Amino acid sequence: MQNLLKPDYYVNSIYNINYQKLKDMGIKNIIFDIDNTLVKWKTPKINDKAKILLESLIDMGFNICILSNSSAKRVKNFTDNDKILYFSGIGIKPMKNKFYGALNVLKAKKEETCIVGDQIFTDILGGNRIGITTILVEPIDSNELITTMFIRKIEKKIKKKLNMNNDICS
Ligand SMILES: [Mg+2]
Numbered sequence: 778m779q780n781l782l783k784p785d786y787y788v789n790s791i792y793n794i795n796y797q798k799l800k801d802m803g804i805k806n807i808i809f810d811i812d813n814t815l816v817k818w819k820t821p822k823i824n825d826k827a828k829i830l831l832e833s834l835i836d837m838g839f840n841i842c843i844l845s846n847s848s849a850k851r852v853k854n855f856t857d858n859d860k861i862l863y864f865s866g867i868g869i870k871p872m873k874n875k876f877y878g879a880l881n882v883l884k885a886k887k888e889e890t891c892i893v894g895d896q897i898f899t900d901i902l903g904g905n906r907i908g909i910t911t912i913l914v915e916p917i918d919s920n921e922l923i924t925t926m927f928i929r930k931i932e933k934k935i936k937k938k939l940n941m942n943n944d945i946c947s
Pocket of ligand 1: 810895
């Protein structure tokens with residue numbers, strides 16, 4: 778049985794992913810988490826570094842969708858380029874509805890889609906539940922919601938036991 782907490786791939790950061798390799802594997806759509814994946818927690822809008830990366834991925838032919846449990850108002854601040862899509866409808870990760878919402882916005886097939894996120898119990902669990910490729914990154918920063926800081930302790934133990942695949946590191 779598939780371990781729903783195990784990411785398909787593990788990479789240090791969004792800047793260390795070999796995106797060409799992902800493309801060669803047939804991935805056309807990338808869903809990104811915001812907090813501690815694209816930017817530090819509580820960052821109000823996308824920064825230049827992340828924006829340049831997302832725009833370069835769009836230039837490579839990827840469709841990009843932002844998926845966060847944050848408010849719709851804030852999520853929109855990460856999509857100031859019309860080509861960066863987002864889904865902020867009902868549900869919270871790891872609920873399936875939240876992920877199906879993103880697939881819908883992207884008009885994407887599961888087998889051509891991946892999620893990149895820093896949390897096992899939201900990004901990876903949700904992605905695995907609907908059967909898309911899952912990529913775990915290290916959180917950018919240790920400053921987080923108090924509940925997340927607690928969950929990180931459990932995550933750490935799980936990560937040690939998982940034999941994670943880092944084949945898509947650049
Ligand atoms: Mg996150």
